[in-house]
Amino acid sequence: MKFSAYMQEWLYGNEGYYRNVRTIGKEGDFYTAVSTSMFFGGSIAKRLISTIESGFLTSSCTVVEIGAHKGYLLADMIQFIYTLNPELLQTLTFVIVEPFSANQAMQKNYFEEAFGDAVKxxxxxxxxxxxxxxxxxxxxxxxxxxxxxLIKEDQMLFIEKDQAFFETMDSETKAKAKEYGMSKGELCLEYEPFADAMNQCCERFEFVTFDYGDKEARGDFSLRVYANHQVYPFFALTDLVEEKLREKSDFNGFFAKADITYDVNFSHLFYAFEKNGIHVHDYATQMKALVDFGLVELLELFAQNVSEKQYEREMNKIKTLIDPSFMGERFKMACFRKGEA
Structure with a gap:
């Protein structure tokens, strides 16, 4: 099967990694910005309020999180909206896009525990x-x-009988690789359908997303497996590299039990959205984006209401978000808008 089908099964199949409830953070396979500090969601909430105050969106818009896991990000946003502009909680509608029933139940329970009947x-x-x-x-x-x-010149990766190998690229993938000007690396064919779905479902929107990657293709493979905070380059788990570069484990041993991921090529993402008439409003490192969104102002407000020890503890978490040697430069923010004059 093509690698995309194998990865789909790994992450979202009947026994897929994301189909089951997963722990993110110290006890899980990896950290995210959401699991690091509540001020990540707080900064995005401040961005939402600014977008409303600027007149681009109204106070009765719908706030939609896609890929919410336990719902911590949206919950953090709601908590900061309550602090900064509580009247908005009476007019905003909150929605989570979540395909899996187990995750939906987990999110509902968390919101009931956090907000009772105050937020739906x-x-x-x-x-x-x-x-x-x-x-x-x-x-x-x-x-x-x-x-x-995964493409390399005129070949693409296949998985059959627990073996990884390159064979001639099919016509659809070949055409898309040519369109994107790619000859080696990860090629995602799902960005355009996603952008089309967002375009079709809403007349006017702002979309803020964070991910790790770069604006241009790196011309090499970044696919890797995360398991218990250890990183394994995917090809080091196969016999496609020389023996001295191989890991002791085989990629099949991680199937559906660990996360598999790759760097996002943001130029491809931009192309997918622009192709659907949605323009790129902003692009920045996570550090710059959070500061632009209002992180510093939020910290000043926080410092006025907590002890020095509490402030220092939270600042240590925030350093992970913005320090260039941690998440600050590695992660990027992209902001898209539809309906802007």
Whole structure:
């Protein structure tokens, strides 16, 4: 089978990695910005408020998180909205796009524990099943989990009988590789359908997303497996590299038990959205984006209401988000808009 089908089964099949409830953070396979500090969601909430105050969206828009895991990001946003502009909680609608029932149940339980009856969150299984007039979409680390093809010149990766090998590329993949000007690396064919679905479901929106990667293709493979905070280059788990570069484990041993991911090529993402008439409003490192969104102002407000020890503890978490040697430069923010004059 093509590698994209194998990756789809690994992550989203009946026993897939994301189909079951997974722990993210110290006890899981990896950290995310959401699991690091509540100020990640707080900064995005401040961005939402600014977007409303600027007049691009109204106070009755729908706030939609895609790929919410336990729902911590949206919950953090709601908590900061309550602190900064509580009246908005009476007019905003909150939605999570979540395909898996177990995750939906987990998210509902978390919101009930956090907010009781004060906040209602609606669920839809697919973006295609959702419609609204105006929305603020948010996502953290979703595009690195879109199944991709691995291409090398005129070949692409296949998986058969637990073996990985390169064979001649099919015509669809070949055409897309030519369109994107790619000859080696990860090629995702799902960005364009995703952008089309977002375009179809909403008349006017802002979409803020964070992920790791770069603006241009690196011309090499970045596919890797995360297991218990250890990183394994995918090809080091196969016999496609010389023996001295191989890991002791085989990639099949990690199937559906660990995360598999790759660097996002943001130029491909931009192309997919622009092809659907959605323009790139902003692009920045995570560090710059969070500061631009209002992280410093939030910290000043926080410092006025907590002890020095509490402030220092939170600052240590935030350093992970913005330090260039951690998440600050490695992760990027992209902001897309539809409906802007």
């Amino acid at each position: 969150v609606l669920h839809v299984k697919r973006l295609e099943a959702f419609t609204c007039k105006e929305a603020f979409f948010v996502a953290n680390e979703i595009f690195d989990a879109f199944p991709c093809e």
